[in-house]
Amino acid sequence: MSNPLSVVVDADIARSSGTSEHPVSSGSRALLDSVSKNGHTLSMCPKMMAEWKKHRSLFARKWLASMIAQKKVKFIKPAENTNTLIQKNLTDAKKIGIASKDAHLIDAALDTDKIIASNDNIARDVFCELSVNCGNIRSIKWFNSISDKSFLTTYLSTQCFVPPNYYVVHSN
Structure with missing residues (x-):
């Protein structure tokens, strides 16, 4: 196994990780399963924990409890500079x-291994725009559990090279 990574997982993934086979649910579940199966940890700041508690599915609730029990959270x-x-x-x-x-x-990502999993492409696009003037966020990898499902699963299991399109960088 590769070195364990610390992953920031947005509450939108916790909310949508239900038991249905819908692509949103299955992609969100696959991400959470891949994090735990590959020995990675979940990074949680107080605001993220509050969002998870408010929005999580039954699957995400059980998954988080298991991760806490395994001391994988x-x-x-983090500094609140953003x-x-x-x-x-x-x-x-x-x-x-x-x-x-x-x-x-x-x-949170800047305070850990600079990995965000979120299905919010609108927020990602705004942060990419912000990266023009804020170079520190360009080192963050942002994955969507639906559209990046295959690559994300591979990355979490092998820590392979990450192409530039996954970084929070403004493209011209």
């Missing part, structure tokens, strides 16, 4: 709102 209190970067570098109120809602994901 890393409870962190909201300041958002306010200083974005001007569109809608984009500021989108980014502010998920700023804790960026803060």
